[in-house]
Amino acid sequence: PLLNYLLSLVFHTEMDKPEKDRKIDFQSSNINQNSIYHALVSDVHARDWDSSKSHRAIGDLREGEFRGLLEEMALAAWHGQERTTTSKALWNQCKGSSLENVLKVYEECSTEGISSLFTAFYFRKSDQVIGPEPTFEFTHYSFSEYLVASLIVNSISDLHTALIGPGNRMSAMTTSLALNKWLGLCGSTAISTDLKKWIVNEIEFRQLSNSSCSQIQSTILKILNLALREGVPCEQLPENLSFKEMTGLARNTEESLLILHSAFGGHTKITGTPNWVEENEAGSLIKRIQGQRTNSENCTGMLSLNDLDFSKQCLYLCDFYGANLRRSNFEFSHLNFANLDKATLIEANFRNAKLIEASLQSSQLSEADFSGATLARANFSLSTVINTNFSSAFLQGTNFEHVFVIEEADFSNAIFSLDTKWPADFDFRKCGAFGPECDFSGAELEGLELEDVQLMNANFEGSNLTNAKFSKVDLSAANLFRAKLGNIKWKLTQYSLGTKWPDDFDFKKCGALGPECNLAGAIIEGGHFVDIQLQNANFEAAELTECALVSGNCKNVNFRGAKLQSSRISACDFTGAIFENATIRQTTITRADFNGANLRGAACYSVHFYMCVFTEAILEKTNL
Helix, strand or coil, X not given: CHHHHHHHHHHHHHHCCCHHHCCCCCCCCCCCHHHHHHHHHHHHHHCXXXXXXXXXXXXXXXXXXXXXXXHHHHHHHHHCHHHCECHHHHHHHHCCCCHHHHHHHHHHHCCCCXXXXXXXXXXXXXXXXXXXXXXXXXXXXXXHHHHHHHHHHHXXXXXXXXXXXXXXXXXXXXXXXXXXXXXXXXXXXXXXXXXXXXXXXXXXXXXXXXXXXXXXXXXXXXXXXXXXXXXXXXXXXXXXXXXXXXXXXXXXXXXXXHHHHHHHHHHHCCCECCCCCCCCHHHHHHHHHHCXXXXXXXXXXXXXXXXXXXXXXXXXXXXXXXXXXXXXXXXXXXXXXXXXXXXXXXXXECCCCECCCXXXXXXXXXXXXXXXXXXXXXXXXXXXXXXXXXXCCEECCCECCCCCEEECCECCCCEXXXXXXXXXXXXXXXXXXXXXXXXXXXXXXXXXXXXXEECCCCXXXXXXXXXXXXXXXXXXXXXXXXXXXXXXEEECCECCCCCECCCCCCHHHCCXXXXXXXXXCCEEECCXXXXXXXXXXXXXXXXXXXCEEECCECCCCECCCCEEECCEEECCECCCCECCXXXXXXXXXXXXXXXXXXXXXXEEECCEEEXXXXXXXXXXXXXX
């Protein structure tokens, strides 16, 4: 009721003035709460409804002095117990500032002393008792929040002006002194989410230019960088504080700088870059600000991480639940296992970042950029994906199931796998990503480079794959009929009986691994093959090093004179295979079937056979 009354009062007061004298244009879209309260303070000072045009508590105070004292009173109340303050607290607050003399003159002229000031702007006596003095509190918290927000914006503006040059009341300012002043201003009390809204509104109300806001944003970063590099100088405070108290002051100071950066960054849309000295410094700052959760609510600092550069930072397991990360930059950062559930990631940059098994459930991803990011087993369930860039991202096992909206997302050249989960109504086969069942029929893919990709049942019929480079690609049952396959590199690439080839293409000698392939004398290193089909393949005199074969069909394979070293073989069928005069070193072979295999003259050194079958195998002159 009080706020509604004041809004009506300001409206009628303004409308009674000539149009040129009005402080508020009620027809404007720029009007906000701060503009109302600004006009209210002016009207209280001017007392246009009073023919005497004066208030005995205000006396001869000019409007600027009146506002300054009100702001200091609000600050004292903000720092005080239960949001109350006293005359002594106001004196201490103004000591050493330009308002100290104003307060002295006022006290000398006023018969009631400083206490009369508290009656001038919606203060009332409080029931709270702090020593012998009476305590005062605002009749509504919003008055205090408006005045504190105004003071905070004034203070950062003054510090910025003082740091960039002379000609003001703080011309001897240094970054170190600025940090000390900021500690005194915001160290005692954490900024609430409501107070932040007043700060944001105050910046909008003042209609500062984008250039001015950008420069102030840089000054905030400069002060924050000093705090990160040298710590907040709580030890210089005159009070005899405990370590725990100093930790709390430092935490509030760092958080307030993030909040101010967020407020100005939200206006400029410019990403600020803190000087992270160590790769884990951003994560350490977040943990100091956040502390241990007791519920899902975030502190104001976690809602103020927008427009910040976290690139190349180590943020493993970081808790960003519900955080505001709008337009922030995480390029090349490590966010494996991070919690980004319900986070605001609109326009955020995750290019080339690692988010393995990160959780992004119910997050806002509009226009976010995940191009080139590693998102293996990340969870995007229930998120909103609009104009999001996943091009060239690694999506093996990623969960997009139950995504609310997946409009105009770019999946071109992304890599997905058999266990990647897609929305039921999304045609992943034709989204431009490479993976099982993808459809690139007739596509122009000359020079394509793919590594470690599952392309089972993929359709490349009639496509141009000239000069492509395949490494560790699984083409089992893929359709390459009528495709152009000139000058392709097939490193560690596998195919199956169901793979369809062009009629004029000799797939057996192309260098890929599969049924009847001819890789005699080849050097194969580092291959990992699961469910590979190698029946009737020829590896005579080939060298296989550090390879892994799991559940492979190796019936009748020719390993005559081959060298197999430092490898792992599990559950493979070598029925009828030829290992004559082969050399096997430092290899573990588990549950393999050598039924009827020929191992005549084979030499095995440091080879471990577990649960293998050698029924009817030829072991003549075999060295086991």
